[in-house]
Amino acid sequence: MVQKVREADLFESSVGLVERVLDSSIAEKIKSCIQCGTCSASCPTAYAMDYTPRWIIAALRAGQWERVLRSNTPWLCASCYYCTVRCPSGIEFTDLMYALKRLAIERGIYPKGSPVLYQAFTGTVDRYGRSAEVELMARYYLRTLNPWGLIKMAPMGLRMLLKGRLSLLPHRIEGRRELAKMFDYMRERGEK
Amino acid sequence: MAYTYYPGCSQEVSNRAYDLSTRAVAKALDIELKELKDWNCCGTSPSYSIRELPTFVLGARNLALAEREAGACDLVTICNGCFAMLEKTNLRLKEPDLRRRVGEVLSVAGLEYEGSVRARHFLEVLVNDVGEGLIRERVTMPLGGLKVAPYYGCQFSRPEGRYDDLEFPTALDRLLSWIGAEVVDYPLKAQCCGGLLMTTKEEVALKLVRDLLALAQKRGAHCMATICPLCQLNLEAYQDRVKARFGADFSIPILYFTQLLGLSLGLEGKALGLGRELVSAADILAPYLVVASREV
Numbered sequence: 046m047v048q049k050v051r052e053a054d055l056f057e058s059s060v061g062l063v064e065r066v067l068d069s070s071i072a073e074k075i076k077s078c079i080q081c082g083t084c085s086a087s088c089p090t091a092y093a094m095d096y097t098p099r100w101i102i103a104a105l106r107a108g109q110w111e112r113v114l115r116s117n118t119p120w121l122c123a124s125c126y127y128c129t130v131r132c133p134s135g136i137e138f139t140d141l142m143y144a145l146k147r148l149a150i151e152r153g154i155y156p157k158g159s160p161v162l163y164q165a166f167t168g169t170v171d172r173y174g175r176s177a178e179v180e181l182m183a184r185y186y187l188r189t190l191n192p193w194g195l196i197k198m199a200p201m202g203l204r205m206l207l208k209g210r211l212s213l214l215p216h217r218i219e220g221r222r223e224l225a226k227m228f229d230y231m232r233e234r235g236e237k
Numbered sequence: 238m239a240y241t242y243y244p245g246c247s248q249e250v251s252n253r254a255y256d257l258s259t260r261a262v263a264k265a266l267d268i269e270l271k272e273l274k275d276w277n278c279c280g281t282s283p284s285y286s287i288r289e290l291p292t293f294v295l296g297a298r299n300l301a302l303a304e305r306e307a308g309a310c311d312l313v314t315i316c317n318g319c320f321a322m323l324e325k326t327n328l329r330l331k332e333p334d335l336r337r338r339v340g341e342v343l344s345v346a347g348l349e350y351e352g353s354v355r356a357r358h359f360l361e362v363l364v365n366d367v368g369e370g371l372i373r374e375r376v377t378m379p380l381g382g383l384k385v386a387p388y389y390g391c392q393f394s395r396p397e398g399r400y401d402d403l404e405f406p407t408a409l410d411r412l413l414s415w416i417g418a419e420v421v422d423y424p425l426k427a428q429c430c431g432g433l434l435m436t437t438k439e440e441v442a443l444k445l446v447r448d449l450l451a452l453a454q455k456r457g458a459h460c461m462a463t464i465c466p467l468c469q470l471n472l473e474a475y476q477d478r479v480k481a482r483f484g485a486d487f488s489i490p491i492l493y494f495t496q497l498l499g500l501s502l503g504l505e506g507k508a509l510g511l512g513r514e515l516v517s518a519a520d521i522l523a524p525y526l527v528v529a530s531r532e533v
Contacts, residue, residue: 089429093441121438123445124282125429126395130403139396146286162437166283170295174277176246185436201474201515205251208513212250219275220298223346227294230345236290236338 063105066152071144077134078102084128084138094118098128098138101145114154119145151237161188171228174218179211238366240357241303242270243323245316245466246278252466254510258495259315259359261508265499266367266375270313273303279319280326283433293335294342296326301343301350309353313362315495317465318432321392323356324399358393360464360494361400364408372415377503378525379417385497386423386458387413388449390430390468409464409494416501421456425449430471440482446471447479450487459521460490462497469493473515490518500525 064072084098091097095116096104104113113119122142129139146163149155165184169177182202186195205211218224231237248256263270278284280296300323303312314320330336330352343349363372387409394401401408406427413420430449431442449472453461463469473491480486492514499509506512506526512519 089445090434090438090441093438121434121441123391123429123432123434123442125391125432127391127404127429129396130398137396143285147289150287159437160287162433163283163287166281167287167291170278170281170284171291174275175249176278176281178247178251182436201477204515205474208515210251210253210513216246216249218277220277220346223348224277224298226345227298227342228291230342231291231294236342237288 063108063110066110066148067105067144071141074136075102075105075141078106078136079134081133083131083133084136087127087131089125089127090121090123094121101141102136102138110148111152111154113145114149114152115156117156117159118142119149120156120159147237158189161185169215171224172221173215174221174224175216177215179213180215238267239269239271240313240362241307241310241354242272243276243279243299243303243312243314243319244272245314245319247316247466247470252469252493254513255315255466255469255493255495257508257510258493258499261504262363262495262499262502263359265502265504266363266371268362268367271307273299273312274306276302279314279316280322282318282322285322285325290335290338290342292322293326293329293339296323297330297339297343297350298346298348299323300326300352300354301348303354304350305348311355311357311362313357313359315359315464315493316467317358317390317392318467320356320358321396324397327352327354327356328397358400358464360393360408360412363498364412365400369411369415372412372498376416376501378501378527380413380497380501380525381417381419383418383497383521383525384421384457384459385413385418386421386453386456386461387426387494388423388453388461388463388468388472389427390463390465391427391432393464394427409462412494412498413462416498418497418501421453421458423452423456423458425452430468432467432471435471435475439478442471443475443479443482446475447483447485450476450479450489451485453489454487458489460492460518462492462494464494476516488516490514490516490521492518503527 082099085091119142126139129137280292284292389406394406431445435442496509
């Protein structure tokens with residue numbers, strides 16, 4: 046979390062041009078922000094964020110991208126797109142949040158554990174071609190070392206199972222070898 | 238009317254009833270939904286969160302398969318997430334650089350995509366293509382007296398708004414009114430259910446779900462109609478947790494809009510996957526069931 050980062054470290058590492066880390070079209074676009082705060086006011090999860098959407102843009106323009114990445118903000122975006130459709134400057138803030146999450150992965154800077162579910166998700170999708178819900182949840186709670194989470198899920202899981210709404214085995218698509226070939230191809234070329 | 242159908246991963250097991258009721262309703266309305274053969278994950282928001290190219294490759298494989306099978310066709314989804322991601326894939330593939338990179342990867346699997354497939358949501362297909370006249374004509378069991386809160390969630394009309402209003406969609410309101418249901422005024426209809434945050438930031442998502450359920454209750458809704466499997470699950474499966482956290486006791490059935498439409502068309506509960514609810518809808522739906530209510 047943000048508070049635990051030493052201010053001195055923060056200053057040292059976070060001053061820099063945002064163009065260096067973000068896609069140039071995004072870096073260009075955030076220059077048109079008028080700091081009206083419509084994004085923050087429209088965001089259903091802003092109240093729980095370290096920095097609200099408006100702050101995020103201000104921080105990025107001040108070059109404080111590392112500070113932004115250390116915050117919980119990108120990981121609290123539920124992707125509802127209210128900010129995007131309401132922004133008077135046409136900034137697609139939701140897509141900026143996605144870009145920040147990807148940047149966080151690339152740089153390895155994020156609040157501990159934030160991307161685990163996303164990684165577990167892509168793990169099952171890449172292997173089987175489709176999402177495998179039970180395996181996904183098991184992997185998520187194991188990797189976050191949160192057996193309590195799994196125990197809390199158990200009653201709901203059981204009810205779902207009884208209603209025929211859980212399958213313990215994943216569905217594997219026929220084209221998973223072609224899929225694997227495509228993923229290998231991207232991996233070999235370092236494509237992200 | 239013929240469409241290529243993309244069920245989406247959630248419909249295979251946890252939201253199977255959504256898939257069943259969609260197919261049943263389509264059949265009853267003479268809409269041909271031909272399932273896309275060997276479809277894969279749509280690309281999905283959690284994937285887009287951590288990587289770009291593989292996400293669009295996943296989406297593009299589906300679009301390429303659809304194009305190969307049916308040419309320039311409409312790919313019909315019933316999940317807001319799939320719909321928005323396939324729409325986004327199409328949109329982004331207009332960028333020459335990304336198009337080239339995705340095309341190169343697809344070619345490794347012997348696929349190519351010209352860009353002629355359109356992503357659609359079944360709700361919007363029903364309202365825009367099938368239309369009021371035909372649907373009203375086929376209703377044999379109007380849902381008079383059933384108060385329904387129409388809930389769209391986020392990614393049906395946002396971010397593109399191609400088929401409905403960005404902030405205040407009306408397609409579901411209209412459809413529900415055609416089948417005789419009493420549509421309650423529900424201003425939170427396009428607000429967020431928390432999506433995936435229900436797993437990663439539960440306390441935040443629970444609050445959103447609490448607000449949605451509370452308004453439905455306040456407006457006297459007997460049930461909520463959803464058009465997205467994740468919304469359905471968040472609203473239904475977490476009512477216990479909302480109660481534990483906020484002390485607010487809701488027992489509001491959360492149904493797929495296709496189940497309500499199916500009932501009004503005189504279809505049997507079983508064919509619509511009814512009975513798999515975690516919050517039982519047996520009581521509120523009993524008057525509209527063609528066969529004995531014990532089936533639900």
